[in-house]
Amino acid sequence: MAEALHRRGANEIPRADGGLENLDEEHAYWIDDIEGDVPKDFSGTFFRNGPGRQRIGNTTYGHWFDGDGMLCAFSFANGRAHFRNRYVRTPKYIEETAAKAIRYRGFGTQIPGGLRKNFLKMPANPANTHTMWHGGHLLALNEGGKPWKVEPSDLSTVGEFTYDGGLKAGDVFSAHGKVHPRTGDYINFGAGVSGIGLTGPKPCLTIYRIGGDGKLRDRQQVPIATFPFCHDFALSDRYAVFSIGSIVFGNMIPVMLGTQSISDQIKFDPSITMKFLVVDLETLTLTKMFESSPGAMIHCGNAWEEGDEVVVDGMFTDNFRANKTLVDVFNPDGKFGGGTYMRYRLNIATGKMTSERVCETESEFPTFNTVWAGRRNEVNYTACSIKNGADSFFNGIQRITREGDAKVLALPKGLYGSEPVFAPRHDAKAEDDGYVLEVVYDAFKHRSELQIYRADTMTQEATLKLKHHIPHQFHGHFTQQVFSEVAAAG
Numbered sequence: 001m002a003e004a005l006h007r008r009g010a011n012e013i014p015r016a017d018g019g020l021e022n023l024d025e026e027h028a029y030w031i032d033d034i035e036g037d038v039p040k041d042f043s044g045t046f047f048r049n050g051p052g053r054q055r056i057g058n059t060t061y062g063h064w065f066d067g068d069g070m071l072c073a074f075s076f077a078n079g080r081a082h083f084r085n086r087y088v089r090t091p092k093y094i095e096e097t098a099a100k101a102i103r104y105r106g107f108g109t110q111i112p113g114g115l116r117k118n119f120l121k122m123p124a125n126p127a128n129t130h131t132m133w134h135g136g137h138l139l140a141l142n143e144g145g146k147p148w149k150v151e152p153s154d155l156s157t158v159g160e161f162t163y164d165g166g167l168k169a170g171d172v173f174s175a176h177g178k179v180h181p182r183t184g185d186y187i188n189f190g191a192g193v194s195g196i197g198l199t200g201p202k203p204c205l206t207i208y209r210i211g212g213d214g215k216l217r218d219r220q221q222v223p224i225a226t227f228p229f230c231h232d233f234a235l236s237d238r239y240a241v242f243s244i245g246s247i248v249f250g251n252m253i254p255v256m257l258g259t260q261s262i263s264d265q266i267k268f269d270p271s272i273t274m275k276f277l278v279v280d281l282e283t284l285t286l287t288k289m290f291e292s293s294p295g296a297m298i299h300c301g302n303a304w305e306e307g308d309e310v311v312v313d314g315m316f317t318d319n320f321r322a323n324k325t326l327v328d329v330f331n332p333d334g335k336f337g338g339g340t341y342m343r344y345r346l347n348i349a350t351g352k353m354t355s356e357r358v359c360e361t362e363s364e365f366p367t368f369n370t371v372w373a374g375r376r377n378e379v380n381y382t383a384c385s386i387k388n389g390a391d392s393f394f395n396g397i398q399r400i401t402r403e404g405d406a407k408v409l410a411l412p413k414g415l416y417g418s419e420p421v422f423a424p425r426h427d428a429k430a431e432d433d434g435y436v437l438e439v440v441y442d443a444f445k446h447r448s449e450l451q452i453y454r455a456d457t458m459t460q461e462a463t464l465k466l467k468h469h470i471p472h473q474f475h476g477h478f479t480q481q482v483f484s485e486v487a488a489a490g
């Protein structure tokens with residue numbers, strides 16, 4: 001059905017947006033349709049998160065970001081692979097599933113019924129963006145709310161999670177927290193308000209430090225000038241680096257009144273320059289701010305320190321035209337795409353900033369071996385958009401050295417990729433001693449598969465074919481831990 005919906009002519013390549021059709025069913029099975037062999041020298045769990053549905057009843061949500069979070073777990077043990085998917089049971093998911101209709105506002109979704117239905121209603125947290133296993137907690141994360149805790153062995157929902165009350169009413173917690181390899185701390189942040197000033201609410205970033213024991217140890221507010229669309233940050237050994245860019249929230253009064261959504265009011269303002277805030281990880285206070293030209297960096301890569309410089313990788317964009325596609329994901333004219341892979345050098349001593357382009361390919365979802373987070377690493381991976389005659393949605397992956405040597409793997413026309421995630425081999429000896437895991441949507445078959453590549457050569461080791469598709473997801477997390485149910489069965 002989806003194939004027919006997302007292909008206009010018999011000879012046309014099916015489009016990427018077929019991969020956004022709902023997966024309403026929840027599955028759990030050993031994957032037995034495999035080309036090649038699952039490597040026996042790695043084991044662990046690859047969690048991924050993303051909106052599992054874009055339609056409820058007969059209605060399509062008003063933004064890709066508003067689909068309900070559906071976690072997937074690929075578990076590997078003894079050369080076998082197990083798959084499971086399950087929705088996070090947020091109030092939005094439960095009530096809208098029962099009603100078969102929109103009951104909550106979202107980032108770009110309004111409740112049908114106009115002002116009367118939306119007046120002073122806050123957007124719901126769909127728990128759909130990222131996932132993290134840290135301190136004994138598996139979290140489903142969305143920057144518009146608090147984490148949702150999930151049981152790792154069967155992905156059942158435990159509930160909204162506050163770190164024993166450390167996250168207060170009104171606190172939000174981003175999807176892009178990072179674990180510091182040296183300290184084991186999980187550093188995260190949320191956009192918030194530090195008080196009311198003469199011109200209204202004063203925006204800030206609240207920065208959180210969670211210890212390796214899973215307890216919230218510290219939180220501090222860093223004031224900022226505007227309410228930003230700040231989605232990610234980069235972690236060096238001593239600093240967290242935030243980019244506050246030109247994508248900003250405009251007039252929020254219609255949003256509060258219920259006549260417009262947040263997405264209606266978000267805009268790229270070229271009069272606002274992009275700033276980098278360098279925050280000290282010991283004190284969680286601002287060390288230095290750098291000002292760049294207008295632009296935005298939605299996703300960051302790694303960061304590290306070289307003398308007085310903090311070096312930060314990120315995907316730069318000079319517009320937010322992508323939002324037009326995000327609000328109307330099944331529009332056949334909609335284009336998805338990436339940004340420009342840039343590297344910034346921020347000199348803490350002199351305040352000087354320089355930048356350079358790292359590679360030519362349009363890139364998004366930068367990843368690397370997270371053991372190297374905060375240290376100068378050699379290898380990064382991105383999802384990329386290549387002109388291959390089909391949709392420009394992520395249709396390739398690339399391995400890029402620090403020097404910018406890129407090896408691009410193009411997917412065949414009609415196959416669409418995702419964020420590549422590194423998984424280390426047992427007793428890995430080098431940064432790229434392991435595998436790259438890539439979920440691919442095959443639009444011809446309306447099914448998804450997990451492709452496994454050797455990270456050093458990017459040669460394909462195995463393709464694990466699922467019995468269904470997985471709606472395009474945002475982010476994933478790999479842990480070498482295998483959880484009880486699958487470990488016992490494996």
Ligand SMILES: [Fe+2]
Nearest residue numbers: 231299474475
């Ligand atoms: Fe993200």
